[in-house]
Amino acid sequence: MKPTGPIPPWFTAEEGMLLIAGCGAAALVDEAGDTPLFAYDMGIVEAQVRRFREAMTDGLHLHYAIKANPFAPLLARMAGQVDGFDIASGGELDMALSAGMAPDRISFAGPGKRDDELEAAIFAGVTINLESEGEGRRALAAADRLGKTPRLAVRVNPDFDLKGSGMRMGGGAKPFGVDADRAAALARAMIDAGADWRGWHIFAGSQNLDPLAIIETQSATIALAARLSDQVGAAPPLVNLGGGFGLAYFPGDTALDIRPIGVALDSEMDSLPDILRDSRMALELGRWLVGEAGVYLTRVLDVKVSQGETFVVVDGGLHHQLAASGNFGTVVRRNYPIAVANRFGAPPAADPVTVVGCLCTPLDRLGDKVALPTVREGDFIAIFLAGAYGASASPAAFLGHPSPRELLLG
Numbered sequence: 001m002k003p004t005g006p007i008p009p010w011f012t013a014e015e016g017m018l019l020i021a022g023c024g025a026a027a028l029v030d031e032a033g034d035t036p037l038f039a040y041d042m043g044i045v046e047a048q049v050r051r052f053r054e055a056m057t058d059g060l061h062l063h064y065a066i067k068a069n070p071f072a073p074l075l076a077r078m079a080g081q082v083d084g085f086d087i088a089s090g091g092e093l094d095m096a097l098s099a100g101m102a103p104d105r106i107s108f109a110g111p112g113k114r115d116d117e118l119e120a121a122i123f124a125g126v127t128i129n130l131e132s133e134g135e136g137r138r139a140l141a142a143a144d145r146l147g148k149t150p151r152l153a154v155r156v157n158p159d160f161d162l163k164g165s166g167m168r169m170g171g172g173a174k175p176f177g178v179d180a181d182r183a184a185a186l187a188r189a190m191i192d193a194g195a196d197w198r199g200w201h202i203f204a205g206s207q208n209l210d211p212l213a214i215i216e217t218q219s220a221t222i223a224l225a226a227r228l229s230d231q232v233g234a235a236p237p238l239v240n241l242g243g244g245f246g247l248a249y250f251p252g253d254t255a256l257d258i259r260p261i262g263v264a265l266d267s268e269m270d271s272l273p274d275i276l277r278d279s280r281m282a283l284e285l286g287r288w289l290v291g292e293a294g295v296y297l298t299r300v301l302d303v304k305v306s307q308g309e310t311f312v313v314v315d316g317g318l319h320h321q322l323a324a325s326g327n328f329g330t331v332v333r334r335n336y337p338i339a340v341a342n343r344f345g346a347p348p349a350a351d352p353v354t355v356v357g358c359l360c361t362p363l364d365r366l367g368d369k370v371a372l373p374t375v376r377e378g379d380f381i382a383i384f385l386a387g388a389y390g391a392s393a394s395p396a397a398f399l400g401h402p403s404p405r406e407l408l409l410g
């Protein structure tokens, strides 16, 4: 048997049926029409936003990195919950605007923005986080063509990284942002060219569960933003300090305690370097806000034995929930929290089972030698922590199965 990650403690059952936002899993499948299904509980997202506001210093802005979950009904609700959206493509620009987020609260990062995306962003009045000097030149040219003043910030590749992150996005040679030692020159050139200067975007890592590492990185980020601003000789209206708040997906993970981060940021903000005194500070979070709110529900199609091992075959797989198969940003495959939704809380059977998806590839493994109650055809298998990087971050076209259904609840 191999261990699984912790099921978030608020999930309960009624007569053995897993409840999501107070509704039984089987009833949700009926409501959606079929499995596979992603069900998102907006109440859990809102509770997470409240936890952030309570722990963090007043005035700190919360941005949502919409790539974590851009499901339109969820995005529309998020627009009323957070202070800004961070987007990474022209497609996400359309989604953010359709969700009702004000353009001046949207910022657009991402290496490799096409000219038509730059034009659409400048036309809409969103901030572009420049990833290179070349992109700066193309943004100015696009603004000229439109006869508009572009809102520009510079994304900095910091000279440090967030220690212990699942995905490293800063420090060393990176395709993201401009190296710290060239960032001030780029900012100065944009200001001299007449751009509306918006400030800095400094993102050092993702999926981190160590408050001390996050605190250390935030402190270094503020110091870097101050040093760069001094070099430019202009105060940044916004400093986006990045994010990195992680979730406890795997066995042995402990949930991130954000309260010490709030306390440390509070004291940082009380003693900001002069040039940042009037700057707004923001954190941009994706998975931490929405990940725990989602459950991926699949139906068992087959239970079969091979050389003494039992395989449970479900109608979903890595084409919907790549992350749970271990093929999205993890080096070693580990088990996400998993349960039989219609026998939730029942004691496990004597022998472990391996839960696989319906794709013809050995990569399609959703639970490896996991302890579950006896599984039968027609049962529902629930995979938790499915609210982020699920439906939109998986290769849905691979092998031609239907797209998953999605439901927003609460």
Ligand SMILES: *Cc1c(COP(=O)(O)O)cnc(C)c1O
Residues within 6 Å of the ligand: 065, 067, 068, 086, 109, 203, 206, 207, 242, 243, 244, 245, 284, 285, 286, 287, 288, 388
């Ligand atoms: C992906 C991304 C995020 C969100 O990361 P999470 O791990 O989901 O919080 C934030 N900022 C940038 C620049 C990103 O690329």
